[in-house]
Amino acid sequence: MGPFTQTGQLTRLALRRDWWRLLLWGVSLVGLMMAVAAKFATIYGTPAEIAGITQALKTPAIVALFGPFRLGTHATTAQVFANEMLLFMALIQVVMSISLGIHATRHEEDTGITELLRAHAIGSLAPLQAAVIELTLINLSIGILDALGLSLAGLPGATWLGNWVIGLGLAASGWVFGMLALLSAQLADHATSATGLAYALFGLSYLVRMLTDVQAPRYTWLSPLGWVEKLAPYQQPRLLPLILFGGLGLLCLGSASVWAQCRDLGAGILTIRAGRATAARALRGPITLLWRQEYRVIMGWVLGITVLGAAYGAVFDTIGDILKTNPTMQQVFGTNALHAANHQLILTYSSTIALVLTAVASIPGLQLIFKLYHDDLSGWLDALYARPVSRQRLLLGYTGSAVTTSCLVFLGGWSGLVLVGNFSLTHAADGLTWSEFLTGVAGSVPVMALLLGLGALVVGAWPQGRLVVWGYLAYAFISQYLGNLLQLPHWAKSLGVFDWLPTVPDHAINWVTVSWELGLAISCGLIGLGSYVRRNLQSHGSQAFHLIFTI
Amino acid sequence: MTQPILQINHLQKRFGTFTALHDITFTVNAGEVFGFIGPNGAGKSTTIRTLLGVIRASGGSATIFGHDVWRDRVTIHQRLAYVPGDVTLWPNLTGGEIIDLLLRLNGVAHSARTDRLITRFALDPTKKARTYSKGNRQKVALIAAFSQPADFYIFDEPTAGLDPLNEKYFQEAVLALKQQGKAVLLSSHILSEVERMCDRIAIIRDDTIIETGTLADMRHLTRTQITITTQTPVDPAALPGIHEARVGHQVNEWQFAVEADQLPGVLAALARHQIVALTSTPPTLEDLFLHYYGKE
Incomplete structure (x- = not known):
């Protein structure tokens, strides 16, 4: 023994x-x-x-x-x-x-x-x-x-x-x-x-x-x-x-x-200390409860990705120096053209990082939405079911928290990148402008919204499909991240949600695309909500899939 | 109060081809403690989940306060309190935080009554729920339910895991609710508890309610245990309605069970042999339980 x-x-x-x-x-x-x-x-x-x-x-x-x-x-x-x-x-x-x-x-x-x-x-x-x-x-x-x-x-x-x-x-x-x-x-x-x-x-x-x-x-x-x-x-x-x-x-x-x-x-x-004998004033509903449980995790994500963004930004000066890879540039073009070229390099690099940050920021959001299903099965929501808390409030609360989390995480990484990046530059003018920063945000939000909308749809209508959403996120990211290296055909890339908008901020925002993407995201969320309100909880929802069609 | 608080009519629930509830019918009135008993897996928890609007009935109807349990669940839950059988709490919140949160979800604040209940049930509210034993988790849910003013209380095996002292406090608290005219649905396996507290009982077996009524009503359906000693020899085994007749330890002593409706005839026949001693034991709920469950 x-x-x-x-x-x-x-x-x-x-x-x-x-x-x-x-x-x-x-x-x-x-x-x-x-x-x-x-x-x-x-x-x-x-x-x-x-x-x-x-x-x-x-x-x-x-x-x-x-x-x-x-x-x-x-x-x-x-x-x-x-x-x-x-x-x-x-x-x-x-x-x-x-x-x-x-x-x-x-x-x-x-x-x-x-x-x-x-x-x-x-x-x-x-x-x-x-x-x-x-x-x-x-x-x-x-x-x-x-x-x-x-x-x-x-x-x-x-x-x-x-x-x-x-x-x-x-x-x-x-x-x-x-x-x-x-x-x-x-x-x-x-x-x-x-x-x-x-x-x-x-x-x-x-x-x-x-x-x-x-x-x-x-x-x-x-x-x-x-x-x-x-x-x-x-x-x-x-x-x-x-x-x-x-x-x-x-x-x-x-x-x-x-x-x-x-x-x-x-x-x-890390031993357990005695906690509060009564609840804080703010803890009074399913949404504050979710944040009370998850704020450490969410803060961990925000902090982690801010550090990651800052680290990506720390190399702006090395990246935005075209003379390193092309020393004859300065003789051929003037100083102005050189700085424009440097700025373009940083812009392209930042767009790629924006893609990485968007994909990573979608992960905690999706986890929060799917937590609604896990909490239901594990019995944590039992106590809420017997109270005047509507299912609309539950699903919208989880989804809203997920969207907020993903946006916070993205913003953390993106500001870390731009702030540290611009600070590290010898020529501050080579860095990203305020409007390019906002373009980056505007291009990323609809992508996260679509992924989270898909998450809400799945959790409401077909909870077994969670793996499909993760798989889709992985496919969409990899097809875009490795797309150029692997010379993937256009159709293969365009299946992924990251391809629907041109990369930002190195391209201008197409507001028409942004609008229909947001519309699609909200529709997905609403269909998910419709099914969630109608389906049996505390079951694996095998018949929930049919319910979508009987709304 | 003519309108029942809870009214269930031929409730059915199917999951695909699997039938989880076959035929459930009973009512619970104000000022009444209603016992809901049945073997494991008979459908008690499925019935309660349907009543809470967590799952949707496939047939029949169920109303609480006259509202449909599925459609008007949020309205109903404003005046309802529930303690699940297996209490799962958020592991990183303390018991005190959870009690307050649960109360606030019903728009109620932590009151002096809450503090009294915490002291009464001897709960340490500063500990994280992760560290609580089953009994302590149960107490958190019970304290939240009892300090919430509601008109209908549902307890699903609430005392499993509680020590005898806390079990007693629970029973006192439920009886106090009854005196205030509240309706209580109590699902339990502790038959002595049901016997002591419940005005009426429903027995569920194989997804169907097989018996509803007061304990006294149900006693008529089963046998009374009789031990009798007579002056002259007798063989009661030959009499109608007699079962399991055995010779006792004394001379002319017999033990047997008699069907309730045959009791007068049996006693009359035995009286002719001059009864010396007689004890009769009415069936306990446990006998009833075994009688119904054991039946094929």
């Missing part, structure tokens, strides 16, 4: 509990990797095609987003692929590991399942160990499939060793953040704060990675996410990053195990 007794049984249980999640993540990650690899083989198959893109990949804006361009003039397709895609794939795999890690440990503990299990003859570390095995299995499987898929894709210039360095490197980066999530799960006092802690550390390593990539690539070694870039799989495959990943992961796991053994079940280091 050691601390690991029954780990095998618990692992089987965990795999059964999560098989659908694991399958979905695995298929999406490996599928995306292979689709992009296949696309690269066709569009960047020849040296001429590669030479055509190289200039763009060297711009600081692309470096900030995708990682530095470290290839010589004779780069192969495989090298370009690894250079541009590794970081992006690693980011998604990290998100997967954090969500799986917290779900398998702290979430189970919050629901009381761990307590039920611990009453049986299982080792004190067995639940944690089962989560470790689950995370190792999924990351390793994805890594192996990535490596096999890359061999299959046969990119020009790919090597057997390189394929496996990529596979194992991605597996290791996902795994290490999974171990970090397990440590957060031990330190925090419930699942939400554990997730917040893990993402804060993830965000920090992303910021260090980005700032050092643009300004001092030597120091990228400081960030675990930077190690992914140092793999250099098709030039000089390095194994040091893999060793570093292993070491850091084991360190996290070791600390997590120590904490898991000495702390009380259900408690964290």
Whole structure:
């Protein structure tokens, strides 16, 4: 009867509990990797095609987003692929590991399942160990499939060793953040704060990675996410990053195990203080209740994205300096034309960041809308149902809070970018103007409104479709973010909501498009409201779908 | 008060092809505590959810204060209080905050009465709901319900998880509501509680109400336990309406159960053998319960 007794049984249980999640993540990650690899083989198959893109990949804006361009003039397709895609794939795999890690440990503990299990003859570390095995299995499987898929894709210039360095490197980066999530799960006092802690550390390593990539690539070694870039799989495959990943992961796991053994079940280091004996004056309805519960999370998002925006802004001076990539500019054009060109560079870069910020800001909004469904099923709304609180008020309250949250988060990131960016410039006139700032806001709000309207529609009429909305957000974002790099056909991009308006602020706002987008968003919301008022609650809403048609 | 507070008529609920409620009919009047009992999964909670307008009936009708429970749910809920069987609270709010919030949702403020109830039920209102035991979560919901002025109270297994002392406070509070002329619907598994507190009872089984009435009415439907000693030997097993007859410990002592409507005839027949001692035990609610539930 050691601390690991029954780990095998618990692992089987965990795999059964999560098989659908694991399958979905695995298929999406490996599928995306292979689709992009296949696309690269066709569009960047020849040296001429590669030479055509190289200039763009060297711009600081692309470096900030995708990682530095470290290839010589004779780069192969495989090298370009690894250079541009590794970081992006690693980011998604990290998100997967954090969500799986917290779900398998702290979430189970919050629901009381761990307590039920611990009453049986299982080792004190067995639940944690089962989560470790689950995370190792999924990351390793994805890594192996990535490596096999890359061999299959046969990119020009790919090597057997390189394929496996990529596979194992991605597996290791996902795994290490999974171990970090397990440590957060031990330190925090419930699942939400554990997730917040893990993402804060993830965000920090992303910021260090980005700032050092643009300004001092030597120091990228400081960030675990930077190690992914140092793999250099098709030039000089390095194994040091893999060793570093292993070491850091084991360190996290070791600390997590120590904490898991000495702390009380259900408690964290952050101990619970006595709270208020009576409610604050402001807490008096479903909306204030939602904010009372969620304000820490919302503030965390706003703060996090403001820092991210500020970090993207901190490189304005490097990005908005056309002489760095084109030193002959000054002789050819005058100083005025130079500043105009610099301003244009910053504008294009900011538009791309605006897209990222819009997509990220939609996430907490959608989570808030979907919380209406989770709160309903988990019984938190039971107490409200017996009170004079109409369903209109509930749905509109959640949706309104979601829209406010998304707007706040976007504004945080966007002002962080513009303020810090403009401040960092040597020539302040190269920066974004007040009206360009507002154009950015005006272009982003309808996109978030559409996504949140879709969320309200789904929560009202077809709650099982939540995954479809997440999938659509991911598709819309990826098709736009990677669209130019992958030379996606126009129709594929135009399926995504980000494509309906030209990017802002580097283009003018089309108010007609904005109007119909907002109209569509409101209509979606109203249909959702109509179905929500009519459907049965506290059920999975299987018949709710039919109700839409019987309004 | 001629108009019943709650009126349910042939209520039905289907989820697709699955029937959750088959035929529910009963009424609850003002000044009455109405017991709602039945085995697990018989449809008690589904009935209550329908009454709260959380799910929509597929057939029949249900009204509270004369209003339709689905259409006018918000109007009804202004004068209704409810305590669910499995109380789920917002984990990062304290008990005190939750009580105040629940009261404000009904437009009521925290009162001296609320403070008395908190003291009475011995709840620490400064603790986060995450740390509460099942009984403490139950208390939060009960305190909020009792300090809210309502005309109709619904309790769904409210005392499961409470200690005997708090259970007693609960019963006193409900009886006080009754004296004020309020209507109470009490769903419970604790039969002694129902027996003590309820004026009328409905028994639900397999999604259908199979019996409604006072406990006295229902007793007529079942058997009375008799222990009898006679002077001369007798064999009661041969008499009509007698079940489970057993020889007792004493000479000429018998124990048996007799159907309520056969009791006069049986006693008359036994009296001819000179009764020495006789005890009769009326059926408890538990007997009734087992009688109905065990029936195939």
